[in-house]
Every structure is written in structure tokens, then in C-alpha cells.
Amino acid sequence: MSNTIQRAEQLSYEEIAVIGAGAWGTALAAVARRAGCSVRLFSRDAATAEAIVNGRQNPRYLPGITLPEGLMATTSLEQALDGAEAVLIVTPSGTIRTVSRDVAQFAPEGAPLFACAKGIEAQTGLLMTGIIAEEAPNRVLGCVSGPTFATETAAQQPTAVTIACTSSSAGPVPPHKLAAARMAASLTTDSFRPYVSDDLIGVEIGGAVKNVIAIACGILDGAQFGENARAALITRGLNEIKELAVVLGGRRETVTGLSGIGDLMLTCSSTKSRNFSYGRQRGQGISEADVFDGKPVVVEGRENAITITDLARRYRLHMPICEMVRAIVEGQQPIGEAFAAFWAAPIEAEPRAMQISITHPAETAAQEKFEELLP
Numbered sequence: 621m622s623n624t625i626q627r628a629e630q631l632s633y634e635e636i637a638v639i640g641a642g643a644w645g646t647a648l649a650a651v652a653r654r655a656g657c658s659v660r661l662f663s664r665d666a667a668t669a670e671a672i673v674n675g676r677q678n679p680r681y682l683p684g685i686t687l688p689e690g691l692m693a694t695t696s697l698e699q700a701l702d703g704a705e706a707v708l709i710v711t712p713s714g715t716i717r718t719v720s721r722d723v724a725q726f727a728p729e730g731a732p733l734f735a736c737a738k739g740i741e742a743q744t745g746l747l748m749t750g751i752i753a754e755e756a757p758n759r760v761l762g763c764v765s766g767p768t769f770a771t772e773t774a775a776q777q778p779t780a781v782t783i784a785c786t787s788s789s790a791g792p793v794p795p796h797k798l799a800a801a802r803m804a805a806s807l808t809t810d811s812f813r814p815y816v817s818d819d820l821i822g823v824e825i826g827g828a829v830k831n832v833i834a835i836a837c838g839i840l841d842g843a844q845f846g847e848n849a850r851a852a853l854i855t856r857g858l859n860e861i862k863e864l865a866v867v868l869g870g871r872r873e874t875v876t877g878l879s880g881i882g883d884l885m886l887t888c889s890s891t892k893s894r895n896f897s898y899g900r901q902r903g904q905g906i907s908e909a910d911v912f913d914g915k916p917v918v919v920e921g922r923e924n925a926i927t928i929t930d931l932a933r934r935y936r937l938h939m940p941i942c943e944m945v946r947a948i949v950e951g952q953q954p955i956g957e958a959f960a961a962f963w964a965a966p967i968e969a970e971p972r973a974m975q976i977s978i979t980h981p982a983e984t985a986a987q988e989k990f991e992e993l994l995p
């Protein structure tokens with residue numbers, strides 16, 4: 621056993637509750653269990669809970685992966701949270717308000733709550749921890765984010781994440797710093813490596829915006845625009861993440877970390893990503909109704925293209941890639957037209973955000989070119 625893991629064991633939480641037994645909740649629960657914690661995983665589906673406890677499998681979300689021994693699962697939220705020293709909330713971003721309201725009822729006082737979903741709420745424009753702060757006040761809040769496909773993490777392939785925390789109170793050891801360090805220790809194994817940060821906003825913005833950029837990259841891939849274009853979108857997308865993070869009070873350098881460029885690179889270049897796959901299918905000409913053969917799949921960037929651009933507009937910040945994805949998912953513009961408008965933006969200094977101009981002379985030619993390439 622390495623020194624790092626021995627040190628981590630001393631700081632680690634003993635009892636952790638994980639809320640949400642989908643792909644990522646189950647993978648994180650498995651990591652915490654392998655790191656030596658006692659873990660109770662809440663599943664709203666009885667068959668999933670039963671399969672985890674008795675078969676060490678989650679056949680619906682992580683087929684073929686053997687989970688660690690002793691991982692408990694339950695359909696009772698109260699039981700999952702009973703005695704928990706820390707809680708990981710791992711349901712899709714659109715459910716975080718109701719889930720955290722329920723969690724607040726049963727989570728022991730003082731237990732920090734960590735958001736593991738990626739997104740921004742419609743109407744309020746709040747990040748995940750902002751929502752949790754409203755529903756579960758007076759708690760230390762944190763998030764776990766980074767380049768992490770659940771299947772790889774659950775199969776114990778090397779994975780690194782950022783854990784960020786904040787709290788309003790201070791002390792000799794600020795409680796949020798301690799919580800971040802303790803959660804990092806609780807998730808440290810030979811294959812899982814957390815890094816800590818105190819820039820909650822910067823970390824959460826990276827996770828939310830990268831899903832939208834991944835849709836854009838998927839569309840390009842599906843329409844066979846080539847890899848030069850993808851590299852350009854990733855780079856310009858990183859700029860959009862940075863601009864929004866900074867405007868909201870996050871730090872520029874966080875964007876160059878795991879939760880920023882790390883997650884952006886991963887999600888924008890792999891069909892393991894649901895957001896990238898969704899975009900790819902749309903780029904191949906598959907209609908909104910027929911993507912994923914009509915099956916319900918969590919594609920947060922679709923909704924977040926709207927929530928993020930709404931938020932950016934409030935701050936008079938222009939996010940051209942997110943605006944383009946919004947125009948496509950809302951059906952305001954056909955894909956070729958939306959890309960052409962984006963691509964024909966006036967030339968300006970590279971570090972600045974690009975501006976869309978509907979009068980740019982290159983627009984018509986670019987639009988024709990893109991329409992030619994599209995199916």
C-alpha cells in the first residue's frame with residue numbers, strides 16, 4: 621500500500637451515503653468502498669438495489685462490472701443517510717433541487733453535501749451547489765468533477781478528479797478545506813486520484829459548459845467536418861468556459877485543470893460521452909425524436925445550452941458555441957446554417973470571444989460549404 625493511501629485512510633470519512641445508483645453514483649460508491657469506507661447507496665429502483673447487494677452488479681447502468689464486496693444499497697433514503705458523515709449526490713442535474721430537498725430532511729447535521737452532477741438550473745441560473753445551498757442551508761458544500769467516464773472508473777481504470785468545497789464559516793481549519801481533504805481521502809485508491817480546489821464556481825462551470833461544447837463537437841464529427849474543426853471548437857469552447865467562470869467569480873487557472881480542459885477534452889472526443897454521441901447523431905442527420913433510438917438518455921448539454929446562454933446573456937457575455945448549440949437543439953436553425961453563422965464570425969484577436977455577425981460577407985459562401993458537407 622502506498623504512503624499516499626495510508627495517509628488518506630487516516631483522514632477518510634467512515635460512513636458515506638451516495639444518492640443515485642446510476643452509472644456515476646454506482647462508480648463513485650464503488651471507489652469509496654474500495655478506499656475502505658462504509659458506503660450506503662440509495663437507489664430508487666428495488667431491482668437495482670437487490671442486484672448490487674446480492675449480485676455485486678448494476679446490470680442496467682454498469683453491465684459486466686463486478687462491484688466491491690460490502691457495498692450496501694437501499695431504496696430507503698432515510699436508511700441510506702442514517703449516520704452518514706458525508707453525502708455524494710449523484711442524480712442528473714435536473715433532479716438536484718428535489719433530491720437535495722429530500723436529502724436535507726435525513727442527512728445528519730454537519731454532514732457535508734457534495735454535488736456530482738454537472739449543470740446549471742433553468743430559471744435560477746444556479747450551479748448545482750447553489751441549488752443545494754437553497755434546499756439544505758447551513759452546510760458545507762462541495763462538488764466532485766473531472767474527466768470521468770463511469771464505466772472506466774468502475775472498472776478501476778486510472779481516473780483523476782477535482783474536489784472543490786466552500787462554506788460561509790471560518791475557523792482555525794476552515795470546514796470546507798477539511799471537508800475537501802476528507803472527501804479526497806475517502807476516494808483515494810490505487811486507481812482513483814482526487815485533487816482538491818477551493819474554486820467551486822470554476823470547477824462547476826467547467827463541468828456544465830463542457831457538455832454543450834461536446835454536443836457541438838459531436839455534431840461536427842457526425843457531419844464529418846474533420847479533426848481540425850474539432851480542435852478549434854475545443855479551444856474556443858475552453859475560452860467560453862473561462863469567460864463565464866471568471867464573470868461568475870471563478871478563477872481562470874481552474875479552467876486549465878481536470879474539471880475544465882480535462883473534462884472538455886474527454887467529452888469532446890469520445891462516443892462514450894452521451895453529449896458527444898447525441899451531437900454526433902444529430903450531425904449524421906438523425907432527428908431529435910430518433911436519437912438513441914428514441915430511448916431516454918441523460919444528455920444534460922441539451923438543456924444546458926439554454927440555461928448557460930440565458931445566464932451568459934444576463935452578464936452580456938457572448939458564448940458563440942453555446943448559442944449555436946442552443947439554436948440547433950431549439951430547432952431555430954438547421955445545423956448547416958447555425959455552423960455557417962458561427963464560422964463566419966468577424967475576425968478578431970484570438971483570446972477574445974468570437975462574435976456572430978449576420979452581415980459578414982463570408983457567411984453565404986461558408987453556409988453553402990457546410991450545407992454541402994451535411995447529410
Ligand SMILES: NC(=O)C1=CN([C@@H]2O[C@H](COP(=O)(O)OP(=O)(O)OC[C@H]3O[C@@H](n4cnc5c(N)ncnc54)[C@H](O)[C@@H]3O)[C@@H](O)[C@H]2O)C=CC1
Binds near residue numbers: 644711713715719769
Ligand atoms: N456517467 C458518467 O460517466 C458521469 C456522469 N456524471 C454526472 O452524474 C450525474 C448522474 O449521471 P449518471 O449516473 O451517468 O446518470 P444515469 O442515467 O446513469 O443514472 C441516473 C440515476 O439517477 C436516478 N435518479 C433520477 N432521478 C432521481 C430522483 N429524483 N431521485 C433519485 N434518483 C434519481 C436514476 O434512477 C438513475 O439511477 C449527471 O449529472 C452526470 O453529468 C459525472 C461524471 C461522469
Ligand SMILES: O=C(CO)COP(=O)(O)O
Binds near residue numbers: 738768769894918
Ligand atoms: O461527465 C462525463 C465525463 O466526465 C460524462 O459525460 P456524458 O454525460 O456526456 O456521458
